[in-house]
Amino acid sequence: MGQEISEFGKVFLFLAVGVIFVVLGFVTSRLIRPHRPYTEKLTTYECGEEPKGSAWVQFNIRFYVVALIFIIFDVEVLFLYPWATIFKQVGGYALAVALVFLGVLTLGLIYEWKKGYINWVVPTPNIPKMPTKKFEKPKSLEKPKVAEPETTA
């Protein structure tokens, strides 16, 4: 008697209640909702706009390259800021260290430049086609096809 729930027990309760809540919600809605899908319902919701194509688009690789280079120099600032705060105290040694650090980064930048990774490649437009098949009317809403009379040749 008098057993208290341990800290982990509380976490467990929390998890259990969360899981049950979600599962219960989904299951009940599944049970009581009407099931009447049609094209418009099945298309992706894009803030009310008509969807222009599939979301599975390959973005041009240059975006990633630029993003990566940006991150590197972003992080550089992050490292240089605390360095700047102690620069006065440490002096020449700190300068040398920072120069090595920046030197390595610069070498990297030169490398990318030389290898042409930061050339802005003009893309050949490759607009993905709408995979229309996916968005055909659900079978349940289609009128049953009238069997075509067989023609004998």
Add this chain to the structure above:
Amino acid sequence: MPNNLPEIIEQVKLSLGAFVPEISLSALFLLVITLDMVLNEKRVVIPMVSLVGFVITGFFTWQQLDMPNQEYFLRMHVVDPFAVFFKFLFLGAGALAVLITMDSEELGEKNVANIGEYYAVLIAMVLGMFLMASASDMLMMFLALELVSISSYILTGYLKHQIKSSEASLKYIIYGAVSSGLMVYGMSLIYGLTGQTNIYEIAKFISANEVDEVTLTLAALLVMGGFGYKIGAVPFHFWSPDVYEGAPTPVTAFLSVGSKAAGFAMLIRFFKVAIPAEPTGELAFDWVNFFALIALVSMLLGNFAAIWQSNVKRMLAYSSIAHAGYLLLGVLVADDLGTQAVMFYLAAYTVMTVGAFYVVILIANKIGSDDVNDYRGLGKRMPLTAAALTVFLVSLTGLPPTVGFIGKYMIFTALLGKGTVFLTLAIIGVLTSAVSLYYYFKIPLNMYLRESEDGAETPMESSAFANALAAFLMILTIGFGLFFTPLANFAKNSVIMLVMN
């Protein structure tokens, strides 16, 4: 631990002296990418520069043999004989990887235009392994592991026009991301329990205070996820068959020896230091039994799954899972003998596995296939190469007079006399190694016992350099099998690991 700025700076300056090999590798990396920019002819110069760089680094590493066992960089980095041994191993594996890359058609001019980067990334990977072997702080461990992992993703996908290579790389990234996520989570739990990231401090805290056992177990299991992925042990092995098959073969060779050795170095240090058995003899988390289970499943699954493979690289992937199992047997006895056995075995494994993959490369260069059924009749067409492969496979099976046998011998020596559980593991170990004979010998079976389908018997030996390298590795395999005293003694002297201070 210093906490005012001048002292910190002073210690960092001092630590630089213990960091020369790593600095040398970093400089080599920068040199290689600079050369890659300025040179037109890279295919010979860059690997040669890399080799020279490895030799120089080796010299600096050798100088570390006399250094006092100590922590550096605000207790992030350790220099001790244990780390030095592994550094030599990584340098050796790296140098072999460079050598076998030079001969690979897969990474030849036809397929890969830009080989300079390859060597640069390889060097970065060796650097990462150096850090893994020396890391004494969980943060450093994670960073080093990621450096190795990211480098290996790049190398795995290096043949970007081949779907298999890209697929392997992607799978590797996904598995890698999941397991490093698990590991970081485990580490954060440990930090939460102990308030420390340094493994020596963690050990101190655990032995001094009551730690919640369930949480510690969970944390250790999660951390093991990250290690297990690096060493390729069941159940963290799913990536390895695909990656081994898809990656360019020299990369596969390097991953299978370098990554695995680095994983073991870090695993041994982490579990032996952070969760030690002494002084009460009781473990805060019973990793011995846990490792026993992993080792058992790895040996069984690796060896039995390999039986059904017909792609040689895939077969060697499963065999490497099995070898992870054997190596774990050495780890789990948790004494110096076991560690020494693991270190010897890793060195042996490096020689024989790189040798085997090298021959696979040489054969693929000629016949353009990794399928064991295409190896028919090669015994006659490439006599020296085929003989070398047979020796490597005999060694992988663990038969005398090869270095693989001595490795197994040491592991089993470490296991015996320590109770029934270990005895059972040893028995299963030797029996599964008898099973491994069956699939390893599928290769000689095809090379020697079967004629090629078109009846071709024209010899197609490789270049003199290739033959010399294959023969060198073969002689090493047999030579260390008969006269292994120097290597074993080196391993013995290197088990000294910086323990709690």
Add this chain to the structure above:
Amino acid sequence: MTLTLITFLPLIAALITLLIPKEQKQTIRLVSLLAAVGQVILAVVIWQNYNPSLAGVDDVSKFQFVERAAWFSVELGGYTVSADYLMGIDGLSVTMVILTAIVALVGVGASWTIEKSVKSYFVLYNLMSMSMMGCFLALDFFLFYIFWEVTLIPMYFLIGIWGGKNREYAAIKFFIYTLVGSVLMLLAIIALYASVIDPETGRNTFSMVAMANQQNFISGSALAPSEGNLLRALAFFALFLAFVIKVPMVPFHTWLPDAHVEAPTPISVVLAGVLLKLGGYGLLRINFPIFPEVFQQFAWWIALFGVISIVYGAFCAIAQTDFKKMVAYSSVSHMGFVLLGIAAVNSLGMSGAMLQMFSHGLLSPMMFLLVGVIYERAHTREMDKFGGLAKHMPVYAGFIMLAFMGNLGMPALSGFVAEAFVFLGAFAVEQTRLLSVIGTLGILLSAAYLLRAYKAMFTGERKPNAAYEVEGHHGEEHAHFHDWKGKVDLDGREIALLAPLAAIVIIIGVYPAPVLDLIMPSLNRVAEILSAAANVAMK
């Protein structure tokens, strides 16, 4: 240096062979022949200089031709592992060394007709020959193990490349079977090393000689002889399995018929002549003296399995239509006598076992050579395809008769002496008396299958569907052997291979004393060790 030389002579031959261009087949053969002749000469030297009064077994100083050199010494964790290059001869090994030299030479002779990849063949053959010899001479368990395992790899390729139709299966089956046995042996070796010290140096040792003396076990160690030490039984069976697979004992014999049937003639010769003896030798030298009390406990069972092998092997032989398969099963049957003889635990039974190994080591190569002769000519080994061969091949029939008689234990041939000793030895002991009576059934059965085979192939008339045809020619009946390459009866080479074997078989049958003199002191010592343990066990 004698022992090193006799062991590594074939290795030298193999290395020289590697340097010879592969077109020069005759030179390659001659190099191997030279090495084998050298081995025989050295074996004779050993035999002449061997002092039979020294027993050996568990005392290094009573070994002869001892060679000892430190091989390696490695610090492993807490203790040092060191092995010696230790070789020596006593009564257990001297006959086996002579046998190995003879059979290896006969094997080279039988290999003369091999035309496929001659160079690789002789390299592998010599490697195998080296490791077999090494097994019999090594007194250091680690060294022994290396030789023991090294026999497997060349054997795999020799069966696999030069074998018959089903060679892949036979080769890998042989390899896996024997490997499963020997990997467990490795664990036993490790445990033994940790438990035994060399009385001279006081350090742990791999020396089998030291292990054979129970005094040398460290008290309290894993394998220390004490009441109810289960680990000792485990180690015993680990070794036992390795050796009886080689012997082979039913039910671990199934690799043998496959390997024999697929192997080329010279390899069958070596396999039956020497490799099977490795099993029996291992039991006598290693397994039983090291664990005498466990052996005593299970002696009856070992005898039982020996008898099962005798009878079951014989029944299987009766069921065969393939000549070679019949001979293979007869090997299983005859090696059963070795087990029965040792399990009798007296010097009579053991000397019978030893003699049986020697005798079978001569007779079975003869049989396989003879099978090879007929197969080479007729390209079939089905016994009912032949008939009336005695008329066409009188010399061949003569040798067959001798081999068959030797095998079924005809007096005045070596088989009789050996089997009689085994039965006498086993009968003298109460617990194996009944088994020995059942074992005699094996002789009866072997008479049945051998005589049946002889009758089918050699007597009567040529069969209508025979493997050769007879044509009327100039009014005379003249045998015309299709595809027999012009040879009908044995040629000079074949006679030269068979005649020495036959001669030794007869000499030992009539006058076994020289062999007995060589082996008795050592066997008496083994018997002492084993029965001492029995007495202890009874107390």
